[in-house]
Amino acid sequence: xxxxxxxxxxxxxxxxxxxxxxxxxxxxxxxxxxxxxxxxxxxxxxxxxxxxxxxxxxxxxxxxxxxxxxxxxxxxxxxxxxxxxxxxxxxxxxxxxxxxxxxxxxxxxxxxxxxxxxxxxxxxxxxxxxxxxxxxxxxxxxxxxxxxxxxxxxxxxxxxxxxxxxxxxxxxxxxxxxxxxxxxxxxxxxxxxxxxxxxxxxxxxxxxxxxxxxxxxxxxxxxxxxxxxxxxxxxxxxxxxxxxxxxxxxxxxxxxxxxxxxxxxxxxxxxxxxxxxxxxxxxxxxxxxxxxxxxxxxxxxxxxxxxxxxxxxxxxxxxxxxxxxxxxxxxxxxxxxxxxxxxxxxxxxxxxxxxxxxxxxxxxxxxxxxxxxxxxxxxxxxxxxxxxxxxxxxxxxxxxxxxxxxxxxxxxxxxxxxxxxxxxxxxxxxxxxxxxxxxxxxxxxxxxxxxxxxxxxxxxxxxxxxxxxxxxxxxxxxxxxxxxxxxxxxxxxxxxxxxxxxxxxxxxxxxxxxxxxxxxxxxxxxxxxxxxxxxxxxxxxxxxxxxxxxxxxxxxx
Amino acid sequence: xxxxxxxxxxxxxxxxxxxxxxxxxxxxxxxxxxxxxxxxxxxxxxxxxxxxxxxxxxxxxxxxxxxxxxxxxxxxxxxxxxxxxxxxxxxxxxxxxxxxxxxxxxxxxxxxxxxxxxxxxxxxxxxxxxxxxxxxxxxxxxxxxxxxxxxxxxxxxxxxxxxxxxxxxxxxxxxxxxxxxxxxxxxxxxxxxxxxxxxxxxxxxxxxxxxxxxxxxxxxxxxxxxxxxxxxxxxxxxxxxxxxxxxxxxxxxxxxxxxxxxxxxxxxxxxxxxxxxxxxxxxxxxxxxxxxxxxxxxxxxxxxxxxxxxxxxxx
Numbered sequence: 001x002x003x004x005x006x007x008x009x010x011x012x013x014x015x016x017x018x019x020x021x022x023x024x025x026x027x028x029x030x031x032x033x034x035x036x037x038x039x040x041x042x043x044x045x046x047x048x049x050x051x052x053x054x055x056x057x058x059x060x061x062x063x064x065x066x067x068x069x070x071x072x073x074x075x076x077x078x079x080x081x082x083x084x085x086x087x088x089x090x091x092x093x094x095x096x097x098x099x100x101x102x103x104x105x106x107x108x109x110x111x112x113x114x115x116x117x118x119x120x121x122x123x124x125x126x127x128x129x130x131x132x133x134x135x136x137x138x139x140x141x142x143x144x145x146x147x148x149x150x151x152x153x154x155x156x157x158x159x160x161x162x163x164x165x166x167x168x169x170x171x172x173x174x175x176x177x178x179x180x181x182x183x184x185x186x187x188x189x190x191x192x193x194x195x196x197x198x199x200x201x202x203x204x205x206x207x208x209x210x211x212x213x214x215x216x217x218x219x220x221x222x223x224x225x226x227x228x229x230x231x232x233x234x235x236x237x238x239x240x241x242x243x244x245x246x247x248x249x250x251x252x253x254x255x256x257x258x259x260x261x262x263x264x265x266x267x268x269x270x271x272x273x274x275x276x277x278x279x280x281x282x283x284x285x286x287x288x289x290x291x292x293x294x295x296x297x298x299x300x301x302x303x304x305x306x307x308x309x310x311x312x313x314x315x316x317x318x319x320x321x322x323x324x325x326x327x328x329x330x331x332x333x334x335x336x337x338x339x340x341x342x343x344x345x346x347x348x349x350x351x352x353x354x355x356x357x358x359x360x361x362x363x364x365x366x367x368x369x370x371x372x373x374x375x376x377x378x379x380x381x382x383x384x385x386x387x388x389x390x391x392x393x394x395x396x397x398x399x400x401x402x403x404x405x406x407x408x409x410x411x412x413x414x415x416x417x418x419x420x421x422x423x424x425x426x427x428x429x430x431x432x433x434x435x436x437x438x439x440x441x442x443x444x445x446x447x448x449x450x451x452x453x454x455x456x457x458x459x460x461x462x463x464x465x466x467x468x469x470x471x472x473x474x475x476x477x478x479x480x481x482x483x484x485x486x487x488x489x490x491x492x493x494x495x496x497x498x499x500x501x502x503x504x505x506x507x508x509x510x511x512x513x514x515x516x517x518x519x520x521x522x523x524x525x526x527x528x529x530x531x532x533x534x535x536x537x538x539x540x541x542x543x544x545x546x547x548x549x550x551x552x553x554x555x556x557x
Numbered sequence: 558x559x560x561x562x563x564x565x566x567x568x569x570x571x572x573x574x575x576x577x578x579x580x581x582x583x584x585x586x587x588x589x590x591x592x593x594x595x596x597x598x599x600x601x602x603x604x605x606x607x608x609x610x611x612x613x614x615x616x617x618x619x620x621x622x623x624x625x626x627x628x629x630x631x632x633x634x635x636x637x638x639x640x641x642x643x644x645x646x647x648x649x650x651x652x653x654x655x656x657x658x659x660x661x662x663x664x665x666x667x668x669x670x671x672x673x674x675x676x677x678x679x680x681x682x683x684x685x686x687x688x689x690x691x692x693x694x695x696x697x698x699x700x701x702x703x704x705x706x707x708x709x710x711x712x713x714x715x716x717x718x719x720x721x722x723x724x725x726x727x728x729x730x731x732x733x734x735x736x737x738x739x740x741x742x743x744x745x746x747x748x749x750x751x752x753x754x755x756x757x758x759x760x761x762x763x764x765x766x767x768x769x770x771x772x773x774x775x776x777x778x779x780x781x782x783x784x785x786x787x788x789x790x791x792x793x794x795x796x797x798x799x800x801x802x803x804x805x806x807x808x809x810x811x812x813x814x815x816x817x818x819x820x821x822x823x824x825x826x827x828x829x830x831x832x833x834x835x836x837x838x839x840x841x842x843x844x845x846x847x848x849x850x851x852x853x854x855x856x857x858x859x860x861x862x863x864x865x866x867x868x869x870x871x872x
Binding site: 081086087089090157158159163165166170171253254255258259260261294295296300303324325326327330333334337338341342344345346348349351352353355356358359360361362363364365376377380381384385387388391392393394396397399400401461464465466468469470471472473474475477478479480481 | 575630698740
């Protein structure tokens, strides 16, 4: 390991041999102490501070989107329309979808934990383009402001999918504004994706070879590829909707000579890979958590890392499975159905490899690891019901029913949100330098698991019974299951609010966190909690692979 | 709180077959996921931190094991894939003797037109045990005809015809709904599929009968909109004759060949320049803003009815 010379009191920025660059001793203090003004936050280029800006904003949108869901579940308590009007209900589920997909799920893990951890994990001082990183947050907030304006101005009534010609020629809501919001936030995704790709390629510290990258970095890399390649397609599709709605340019509406299915192809060409944008980072988080929980290397590192890339690649070829009943050729449907089974293989590898990692591990049941196990169980159910949906004859029946709703909530809420909370509980001591109450954390994890299953499991049955999605007036036969689901959602809401309480409590009252509270490997645990502004006192040199917990030969540990 | 259903009704043999497929897949899912659930809990108990256990391990990968748990579930899935695909292909291959019914979807209602001219809204009467084929058009946005008891749905897309066929063999009334979000009153768009015994169905047709069959209504439109001026046998304008056209291959100007199905006839009325029949000048005006989808459906029924009348023409 090379040692940098001691820092002179007055830094000399022109001296390029000085690996400490222009740091003054003051800057060795935690990044949180590097300025307390609003300006020091809003104009920061520190990846860790940008991560916290994102953390605050995605949390805000999570609760706005959650409030819309609460309204819907409340209305669904009875088969009649008693809380919301038809229009009101349509606007509630549209905003729920738009906010949760683009303003929570897609940026959630990449822009908070990816931002915070990527440079720390690969031994870099910051992302490759720190200013671009800050700009991406401002662009995200601009998109967010458009969305909040749509919310205040009366909403939009197309569903988050913006299907044409409903969205382009028939809907009465603020379609253009909502599409603008999504269009704008797409640029934020692209900037982040680009930044991560360049960072992983160029800023790995000495010795950090591709084969030694933590699995979270691999999954962020795969996610970034999708962000950069798929998002422009969505932007184009939304711009075309705006052109048709504003100028009557016939692209999707057959009355103007367009083709409505063209839109669905464009939309799902983005939106299916977007599912993997939401879930790949979660898979990366869980790989970290499982290894740390078992204090063992992840079983089959190469397969797990490679499966992220395989998911990213094959994920681009399955969009047609959203269109089995849309009128596409039955032969095309057969091909898309087959490819959808293929994309399940790498996901299956991950799950079985995690299970194998736990074998003979030294398993901790601290909150982050409970969240990881919660993730695995929910992701398995979500993934396998995805296979049910990929079966052609079954999809014809359950397409556009609550079965689909349950399936993707198992993946995105059960899966991604559980991983998000897992990441929050795992890296919280690193981020804020304080420990939270582990007991309350365990309660939170169990409540989320229980509330989630009670909310969404009945929806599988409702869907198979034939309850359509996007309706709030339903057959009386469906009421008992809907009441169960609504009851579960109230537990889930409480379970989501609970961490807010004890994590905030820890900010003031929590015990100071040591650099490595979980005894985990990884460069982020070698620096103080919270990390200094420039991450590493001296540039680290890596000599071993990730998850080098050493192998045990003894009976006891 | 009124009710709790746990399994949907079956109105056809096809629905029962889909249910068998689903149960089969469910068994497979349980087999694939149970080891994960059980082992996670078992390992968490056995190897819990601080508890004595044999934790000696050497290897952190075994390629054979990894490949096997990737390949074996996939092979099992392929069996179900083939089963599901065959059912799906069956559901896309209507028998030739199916009863034809025209469907028009619009915000927010379903209109059905029977060959005999009977019309109904949000209720569809069909005979039990006979295949029925629906030709569906939308007047505005995308809708989706969904009958859970048949385990079938098909989107109804503006600008094209889609079809759905079924053979409901259990008399009764079943929910019929719109499954694709179609605007403000989407939740209320639906009605019933009423499956009648053949005798009841005959009585229903009789009771709801109108003077004119669908084809006869189309023939009236054919004359009143001046189609007959060019397409009738006595016309002086050089236009393709329509007798015996339906179901035949039509050579096009660009050298390709299309089958004269419902979609082709619809497009030729609304977008006459798109697929010109070989040997005819492009003189037909478009009827896009003249005829409604409803009227086009009747014209199509009329032109279909001409197929049977005409003798085989030399080509």
